[in-house]
Amino acid sequence: xxxxxxxxxxxxxxxxxxxxxxxxxxxxxxxxxxxxxxxxxxxxxxxxxxxxxxxxxxxxxxxxxxxxxxxxxxxxxxxxxxxxxxxxxxxxxxxxxxxxxxxxxxxxxxxxxxxxxxx
Numbered sequence: 544x545x546x547x548x549x550x551x552x553x554x555x556x557x558x559x560x561x562x563x564x565x566x567x568x569x570x571x572x573x574x575x576x577x578x579x580x581x582x583x584x585x586x587x588x589x590x591x592x593x594x595x596x597x598x599x600x601x602x603x604x605x606x607x608x609x610x611x612x613x614x615x616x617x618x619x620x621x622x623x624x625x626x627x628x629x630x631x632x633x634x635x636x637x638x639x640x641x642x643x644x645x646x647x648x649x650x651x652x653x654x655x656x657x658x659x660x661x662x
Contacts, residue, residue, distance in 0.1 A: 560662050564641070576648040579603070586642065587635035596652045598632065599625040605642035609634050 549570055556579070557568040567579040582605075590610055600609070602622045609616050609624050610633040617637065618624060626632040636642035 559659055569645075574649065576652070578646045580644050580646045582636045582642040582644075584636055584639055584641075588633050590631050590633040592629055592631050593626075593652070594629055597625060597628060597649050599623070599647045599649075600634065601645040601647070603643040603645060605636060605640055606638040607634050607642055607644065608637045 549572075551569050558565040559568065561581070562583070564581040564583060566581060568577075569579055570577040600607075600618075600623070602618050602620050602624075604620055607618045607622075609618055610631070611624070611626065612631055616624075634644075
């Protein structure tokens with residue numbers, strides 16, 4: 544159980560290198576994981592499912608395309624996408640610049656741990 548509030552300033556948080564970019568871990572609790580993720584032009588995470596947690600995204604910068612089941616939607620800054628357990632989904636950067644999203648997992652299923660292992 545969380546006993547203290549989490550506060551991460553703009554330049555704080557664990558930065559996990561990802562090529563010329565990095566992902567920044569904002570929360571890593573049993574109930575919640577939040578990563579400020581950055582992706583370059585051409586990035587794509589192909590269609591996949593999660594059988595144990597909701598995968599959600601808030602677009603901070605750039606332009607994304609999300610595959611949500613049979614639907615494909617464009618998403619600019621300020622867009623929120625929440626993917627239910629078991630739904631086929633994917634995302635890609637459709638712009639020429641950086642795509643920056645908050646990737647939120649409820650429950651924490653070890654995304655930050657996998658990022659560390661692959662950095």
